[in-house]
Amino acid sequence: MSRKPLKRPAAKPAVRLVQLRYLAHARSGDKGDSANVGLIALDPAHYPLLVKEVTRARVQRHFRGMVREVDRFELPNLNALNFLLHGALDGGGTISLKTDAQGKVYSTALLRMEIPVPVAVARKVAASR
Amino acid sequence: MTDRVVRVAAGQGFWGDWPEAPVRQVQGGPIDYLMMDYLAEVTMSIMQKQKSRDPKLGYARDFVPLMERILPDIVRRGIRVTSNAGGVNPRACADAVREVARRLGLSGKLRIALVTGDDLLPRIDELLQQGHPLTDMDTGRPLADIRDKVLSANAYLGMAPMVEALRQGAHVVITGRVTDTGLTLGPLFHEFGWSPEDWDKVAAGTVAGHIIECGAQSSGGNLLRDWRKVKGLENPGFPIVEASADGSFVVTKHPGTGGVVNLASVTEQLVYEMGDPNTYITPDGIADFTSIQLRAAGKDRVRVSGIRGRPRTDMLKVSIAYFYGYKAVGTLVYSWPEAYDKARAADRILRARLKDLGLEFEQILTEYVGVDATHGALSGPPSPDIPEVQLRIGVRARDKAPVERFTREIAPLVLTGPPSVTGFAGGRPEVQEVVAYWPALIDRRMVEPHVRVEVLDV
Numbered sequence: 142m143s144r145k146p147l148k149r150p151a152a153k154p155a156v157r158l159v160q161l162r163y164l165a166h167a168r169s170g171d172k173g174d175s176a177n178v179g180l181i182a183l184d185p186a187h188y189p190l191l192v193k194e195v196t197r198a199r200v201q202r203h204f205r206g207m208v209r210e211v212d213r214f215e216l217p218n219l220n221a222l223n224f225l226l227h228g229a230l231d232g233g234g235t236i237s238l239k240t241d242a243q244g245k246v247y248s249t250a251l252l253r254m255e256i257p258v259p260v261a262v263a264r265k266v267a268a269s270r
Numbered sequence: 271m272t273d274r275v276v277r278v279a280a281g282q283g284f285w286g287d288w289p290e291a292p293v294r295q296v297q298g299g300p301i302d303y304l305m306m307d308y309l310a311e312v313t314m315s316i317m318q319k320q321k322s323r324d325p326k327l328g329y330a331r332d333f334v335p336l337m338e339r340i341l342p343d344i345v346r347r348g349i350r351v352t353s354n355a356g357g358v359n360p361r362a363c364a365d366a367v368r369e370v371a372r373r374l375g376l377s378g379k380l381r382i383a384l385v386t387g388d389d390l391l392p393r394i395d396e397l398l399q400q401g402h403p404l405t406d407m408d409t410g411r412p413l414a415d416i417r418d419k420v421l422s423a424n425a426y427l428g429m430a431p432m433v434e435a436l437r438q439g440a441h442v443v444i445t446g447r448v449t450d451t452g453l454t455l456g457p458l459f460h461e462f463g464w465s466p467e468d469w470d471k472v473a474a475g476t477v478a479g480h481i482i483e484c485g486a487q488s489s490g491g492n493l494l495r496d497w498r499k500v501k502g503l504e505n506p507g508f509p510i511v512e513a514s515a516d517g518s519f520v521v522t523k524h525p526g527t528g529g530v531v532n533l534a535s536v537t538e539q540l541v542y543e544m545g546d547p548n549t550y551i552t553p554d555g556i557a558d559f560t561s562i563q564l565r566a567a568g569k570d571r572v573r574v575s576g577i578r579g580r581p582r583t584d585m586l587k588v589s590i591a592y593f594y595g596y597k598a599v600g601t602l603v604y605s606w607p608e609a610y611d612k613a614r615a616a617d618r619i620l621r622a623r624l625k626d627l628g629l630e631f632e633q634i635l636t637e638y639v640g641v642d643a644t645h646g647a648l649s650g651p652p653s654p655d656i657p658e659v660q661l662r663i664g665v666r667a668r669d670k671a672p673v674e675r676f677t678r679e680i681a682p683l684v685l686t687g688p689p690s691v692t693g694f695a696g697g698r699p700e701v702q703e704v705v706a707y708w709p710a711l712i713d714r715r716m717v718e719p720h721v722r723v724e725v726l727d728v
Contacts, residue, residue, distance in 0.1 A: 166494045166495035166534065166538065167494060167538075168492075168494065168538040168539070168541055168542050169542075170542045170543035170544075171543065172543060172545055173408050173707070173709065174408065177541070177542075177543060177544050177545065179537075179538070179540070179541020179542065179544055181495075181534070181537050181538065181541065183495070203648070204648075206646075206647060207646050207647070207648075214544075214546055214547050214548070215560075216541070216547050216559060216560050217560070218560055218561065218562055218563060218564075219537050219540060219541070219559075219562065219564070220537075221537065221540075221541055223541055223544050223545075223547055225545065231633075231635065232633075233707075234311060234312065234706065234707050235312055235594075235704050235705055235706055235707070236594060236666070236704055236706050238597060238599065238633060238635040238664030238665070238666055239635065239637070239664075240637055240639065240643040240644065240662065241643070241644055246644045246645070248494065249494075249644075249645070250644070250645040250646075250648055253645065253648050
C-alpha cells in the first residue's frame, strides 16, 4: 500500500492537509457556460468537514484563472455540496474549443484541492486508502 | 393494489448510446415501460437541417431499426415505449415505425402515438411581434439580435401529452422536445392516476426520471467511487425504476447484468448537471433535491423516498439553436525527449504564421494533451521526461475563410517545425459549423393550445 507523506502546516499543528480525493467523490456536467461539480463525502461523518472547509471562496481560489465566479449549495441529505463554476467552459457547448467543453472532468480537478483536517481524521483516511 | 409497482426502464441515455441496451432491457426481465431519451441541447438543429434537405427526415433515425429489433417482444410482453426520438419530425418517425411494424406482421396489434406542438420555428416572427422577446436566459440579449440565424426553436413540453397518448392506448409514444424527465413522469401519472397538481408526486417522478435519463450513468457507468470494484461493464445493466403509488421508488437493474446500483452510483447521478438543488425546474413542477432520501435496499437496489415538490411555473423553457460560425481543431504528437518544449515551440511557430497571414479569429486555444488539457494549470509542470505530448490547437471565427486556411497550416509543421513529430495521419482537420444554443422562456399559454396527440393504428 502506498502512503503519501502528509504535509504538516507549521502554524496549525492540530491539523493536516488532505487532498479531497481521499475524502470525497464527485461528478460534473455542464449548464451553458457553467460547469457543475457535485462533491460527495466518502464517509458521511466527514460531510461537516467538507461544509466547513470547501468554501465558495476557497473553491474560487482553487480555480483562479479557470472560472469567473463560484456558487455553492448544500445537500445534507446526500452528504453532498454542489458547486456552480461560472464561465468555466470557454463559451460552453458547441462554441467551446476545449477538450472538456462539457465540463465532465472538473469533478476530478476539484478533488486535487487540499483541505486542513484534524490529525485523527487524516490518520483514519490514510489508513483506509 | 397499494403495493403494485410500475417498472420504467431506461433504454438510451443520449442519441448514440449503447445500441444493445434497449434490447437487453426488454429481454432481461420484467419491465412495463421502456423510456428512451435522444435529445440534447443542439440535437434539434441537426435534425432541422436534415429535415430541410428531406422532409421525411429530422428525427433520430437509429430509433427505427432499433424498434424493428424489439417490437415483437414489446407486443408479446405488453411493454410500452416512450421516446423523444421524433425530434423535429415526430410524424415521419411514427410513419417509419409503422412501416416496420407492418412488415413484422403486427397490424392490428400496435398503436403508435405522436405528439406535436413543441416546434416554434414557424411561429417565431408571430411570437416576437406579439411581444415575446425570447431573451437569452444567460446573456439577457433579445432574440431579435440573431433572428436571421435561428435554425430551430422548440418549447420543452411536459408530461401531459404523454399521459394523454397512453390513456388513448398507445403502445409507442413518439414526441419531439418533451423533457427527458417527462418520458418517465408520463407513465407514472398514467398508471397511478396521480393528479398533475400533486406536486410531491411530480417531484418524485422528476427525480426518478433524472436518475435514469442518462442510462448506465446511474448503474455503474462513469462511476468514480471505487471504480475498480465495478464489475461486468462488458454487459452493463441499464437502470430501472420500480415505482410505487405513494411516490417512493426503487432504482435497480436486471439480474445477471454488470455494473452496480448503490448509494454512490445514484448520488453521483443525482448531482449530475445540477443547478440550485432546491429548485429543479421542469414544465410539470419544481423538485427539491434536498428532500431526497436514499436507503440501501439490498443488492443493486436503492430506495428513494421523501421527495417534496412545488407548483409549476407559468413559463416553458425554449431551446433555440442558431448559426454561429466555424471552428476547427488540429493535433500533432511530439515524442521524447523534450516533448513538451517541442510542442510549445510548434505552437509559437503556428501562431506566428497565422498572424503573418493576417487571419482573424475570435479565439485560438492551445492545449497540451498529457500535460494540461483536462485540469489546466492545476496539473502542475509535466515531468521533464514525459514520453509524448499531443499539441491540440483549436480556432473559431465567424467567417469560414480563416478557419479553412488554418486547417492547411497543421500538416506543414511536420517538415517545417520542431522534430520528432507524428500522429497526423488523419490529414487536414475538418472545418465544422458552430451551431450555438440560446435558452429562453415563453408563457406556456402560447404553446400548450398548439400541442396535439395523434394515435395511429398499425
